[in-house]
Amino acid sequence: MTINRDVDQIRDKLEEKGYRLTPQRQAVLETFLANPDRHLSADDVYSIVKATNPEMGVATVYRTLELFRELHIISEQDFGQGMSRYECACDDSHHHHIVCLKCGRVWEFNNATLERVERQLAKDYDFDVVGHNMQLFGYCKNCRQKEDEPGH
């Protein structure tokens, strides 16, 4: 099963650096592996993990998120909602986000043109780019239709 293999790989990655894959960390990891399409907040992760590990503390979630982010196991996003969101960074594909301001759903996209623009900008500004972030905010088809319904 893919998830078990992923867990093993990440256990190695942690142990290489002198860290352990504790049950708590594994629970957080599995939450991300089981939700590859979601952009989880710290609180989302906490709630999900707490369901099976009631002894889990929030601080551990935050510490684990920071550790995973450092090791590039997950990546952090800010959609301007007052808290960070995290997603699995298991594949190295850079992608960008389209965020619906009504329902909060997030779509991801890759765009070769964008990557090209980015490389050109890095060159123009003599800038060593280590991360990027492109977000479109607006309203999805679904939410627009709801707006148009009578009574709204």
Added chain:
Amino acid sequence: MTINRDVDQIRDKLEEKGYRLTPQRQAVLETFLANPDRHLSADDVYSIVKATNPEMGVATVYRTLELFRELHIISEQDFGQGMSRYECACDDSHHHHIVCLKCGRVWEFNNATLERVERQLAKDYDFDVVGHNMQLFGYCKNCRQKEDEPGH
């Protein structure tokens, strides 16, 4: 003088909606007009305004920022620094940001290709785009050079 004209225009904009341009609001407005190139945090604005209006309270700054944002007088940015930053939105030009993770300086750029990509994406996803955000994070030339200096 341009700034006075801008102030008058915005006074009209406020009064149209039933708001007043109070001395506090004018002080905040002038801070933005006087710093068109900066990306000010709420605390930056507070410090600047407090220098000439010592009675100014933080709450007023936040309330003014929200009001100005609603009226599209300023726009809000989040560079992942734990607080929002605001900039004058007096001209309607959309632009994007290059943020140095070391010195925190921000460069702005416009890019026609990017705008084109954005329009295409809006079409592809049937999305009503009302805002966007492109940020590159990394290290500027200056900070890279400092890193290379002996002793660092």
Added chain:
DNA sequence: GTCCTTGCAAAGGCTTTGCAACTGA
């Protein structure tokens, strides 16, 4: 034993809110 890790509670930092007082038309 030693270092990593944890849960708890307290503290931090940014932002919002309740409220009584004030202001301008």
Added chain:
DNA sequence: TCAGTTGCAAAGCCTTTGCAAGGAC
């Protein structure tokens, strides 16, 4: 008069930190 506005302090929210206890090697 009346709605809009303000300063202050308290509260809210997300996140980090101090610390003593627990756990793996």
